[in-house]
Amino acid sequence: MRIDEFGFPNLVRLSDFAGRSSAFLARVDHATWIRAAATICEAGGRLISLWGAEEAPGIFAISAAYALEDGILWLQLPVGDGHGAGDGYPEISTVFPCAIRMQRAAYELVGLRAIGAGDTRPWLNHGNWPADYFPLQKLSSGTEQFQSQEADYAFVHVEGDGVHEIAVGPIHAGVIEPGHFRFSVVGEKVLRLEERLGYAHRGIERLFEHVPALDGQRLAGRIAGDTTVAFTWAYCMAVERALCIQIPPRAQWLRALLLERERIANHLGDLGALGNDAGFAYGLAHFSRLKEDWLRLNNQAFGHRYLMDRIVPGGAATNIDLRFITAILTQCDHIDAQVRVMQHIYDDHSGLQDRFAGAGILSERVAKHFGVCGLVGRASGRKTDVRVDHPYPPYHEVQVQMVSDERGDVAARVAVRFGEIYESIRLIRTLLADLPGGEIVSRIEYTGSPSRGVGWIEGWRGDVFVALETGASGTLLRCHCHDPSWQNWPALEHAIIGNIVPDFPLINKSFNLNYAGHDL
Structure with missing residues (x-):
């Protein structure tokens, strides 16, 4: 499916990539946000990324970038009315499951909640900042310091005869980066693995x-x-x-x-x-x-x-x-x-x-x-x-x-x-x-x-x-x-x-x- 087939009234071409690809931006409402995700999935497109931003004090937007036949479609959904993040935005993880963790991160960083999301557990915040603090909001400097309040993470438990858990990490041997892996096993056979990452958040x-x-x-x-x-x-x-x-x-x-x-x-x-x-x-x-x-x-x-x-x-x-x-x-x-x-x-x-x-x-x-x-x-x-x-x-x-x-x-x-x-x-x-x-380099005249x-x-x-x-x-x-x-x-x-x-x-x-x- 091509981007121009969506018929967005405010579609803006951001750039042409020499070759066969372009990038487009469109501001959408809630209904279009949901409909676009479903249509893109049905057409074989894929979600590249999802993130949030505070555009002005109290004015937010959630963004999603999709890969389609002729390039990138960047959709922005305004959220909030000048007094905060508002009622959130429609979640899309039921259409693109890879969005689950991105939505969790968008809430912790910007305060934009995915309405209807099944998994709202913390992803990046391991108790290092309060639940009502959002480091990418404009009221935050990003340099605030808080006492760690790390709590137990709600891993999904698997029950049954002979089932037990093996916890690996987050600290590993050698120089590998930190990550926690929770195995549910019978003997040595793995029934389920759940990851917990976010330990290396650097702002x-x-x-x-x-x-x-x-x-x-x-x-x-x-x-x-x-x-x-x-x-x-x-x-x-x-x-x-x-x-x-x-x-x-x-x-x-x-x-x-x-x-x-x-x-x-x-x-x-x-x-x-x-x-x-x-x-x-x-x-x-x-x-x-x-x-x-x-x-x-x-x-x-x-x-x-x-x-x-x-x-x-x-x-x-x-x-x-x-x-x-x-x-x-x-x-x-x-x-x-x-x-x-x-x-x-x-x-x-x-x-x-x-x-x-x-x-x-x-x-x-x-x-x-x-x-x-x-x-x-x-x-x-x-x-x-x-x-x-x-x-x-x-x-x-x-x-x-x-x-x-x-x-x-x-x-x-x-x-x-x-x-x-x-x-x-x-x-x-x-x-x-x-x-x-x-x-090998162009002279840049910044306007x-x-x-x-x-x-x-x-x-x-x-x-x-x-x-x-x-x-x-x-x-x-x-x-x-x-x-x-x-x-x-x-x-x-x-x-x-x-x-x-x-x-x-x-x-x-x-x-x-x-x-x-x-x-x-």
């Missing part, structure tokens, strides 16, 4: 309000250290669309080069960790070496191992010269050959395949139900990739070949990672072979007019989304960033059902979702 969305729009990419790049390129690019895209900034072609191609290098680095690390979690330490050692070589060349060629702060509004912060182009192409040949050898080992190793095959199955039906995206969705036959479906420069020219699998288990998620490494290597070769000349913009980038986990509103003085009135883990965490609870508890670390790693990146 990033409030911090954006104190950063000039043209400097916010530094904060965006620190939302998730392993996804710094995707978040920075999405932020810069949103600013550039809001301010009508044209990007030099060379900068667009350099951004894609950085993004594909970020994708490969993470896949190399994951393949080693997955081998190790299945008892194959050789895989960890070999892939760790390959990843380290990859990161070292990042540092030499671009000045940062993880490519942080390499993208800025208007273009790129760093160029690349001929000697590093040659080095990258040589490294691609080496990595390609080495990874193919390792894939043969992984595929032929009976011990690995015994652990991978059939573990943590996520069916296409369940993936669709939760709106699962990224590599996890593609490994379950859900073929979504913004680079393919809604290509932005330069992906509308280089033609990404989507990698997918139908099995939905750990083996499928491993296979997709292997395939995406090969495809990213092909893209890097193409990008370097056809790299345009010219400048200071209030505006809105969105950014949408296919990161290595899935699509990263940024929606922002600028003020007349060049400040950010609101900047909402969305990590694909919001959609994928609930699906993990289903993938573990019927498996044994010792397989959870392996299944969890095959998803490799972000804790802090969605606790904003």
Whole structure:
């Protein structure tokens, strides 16, 4: 379904994405909000994100961003009459189940309640602030301090003969981020898993309000250290669309080069960790070496191992010269050959395949139900990739070949990672072979007019989304960033059902979702 088929009387085109995608904004009433969600779901569209904002003292709006055939539809529903958040807004989790936790977060941060929602338990607030305090409301500075009042969380209890609970976390061994997992089991077989996250809330969305729009990419790049390129690019895209900034072609191609290098680095690390979690330490050692070589060349060629702060509004912060182009192409040949050898080992190793095959199955039906995206969705036959479906420069020219699998288990998620490494290597070769000349950053003349913009980038986990509103003085009135883990965490609870508890670390790693990146 196309966006113009909705017939919104006040539909505003925010931007054209060169390629096949645009972004539109429409203000709607309660009835249209509900009807639009149902229509979009029936048409095969998906919910990207949901968030709230206080537009003026006592005047609120709840927003939802949807992915449709021809781009992004950003719907805003005004809530409140100048005296508070009003009666709330109609909940949409019955249509898009992935909205449940987003709605809970919107209430805790802004005070907008989803009317009719079945789950209203706290999500981000672990007793760290009072229930009547909302950190993103204008009366709050975000710096208030409160004595912790943490209370027991109302986990769902499973009853029956032989059923008992295993509590894991929120503190884990090693350097893993905090998250609590409550297993209901009979013996070692998992009947139910319930997650509790939100321990890593950092107040990033409030911090954006104190950063000039043209400097916010530094904060965006620190939302998730392993996804710094995707978040920075999405932020810069949103600013550039809001301010009508044209990007030099060379900068667009350099951004894609950085993004594909970020994708490969993470896949190399994951393949080693997955081998190790299945008892194959050789895989960890070999892939760790390959990843380290990859990161070292990042540092030499671009000045940062993880490519942080390499993208800025208007273009790129760093160029690349001929000697590093040659080095990258040589490294691609080496990595390609080495990874193919390792894939043969992984595929032929009976011990690995015994652990991978059939573990943590996520069916296409369940993936669709939760709106699962990224590599996890593609490994379950859900073929979504913004680079393919809604290509932005330069992906509308280089033609990404989507990698997918139908099995939905750990083996499928491993296979997709292997395939995406090969495809990213092909893209890097193409990008370097056809790299345009010219400048790498545009001169920006900021007019200071209030505006809105969105950014949408296919990161290595899935699509990263940024929606922002600028003020007349060049400040950010609101900047909402969305990590694909919001959609994928609930699906993990289903993938573990019927498996044994010792397989959870392996299944969890095959998803490799972000804790802090969605606790904003």
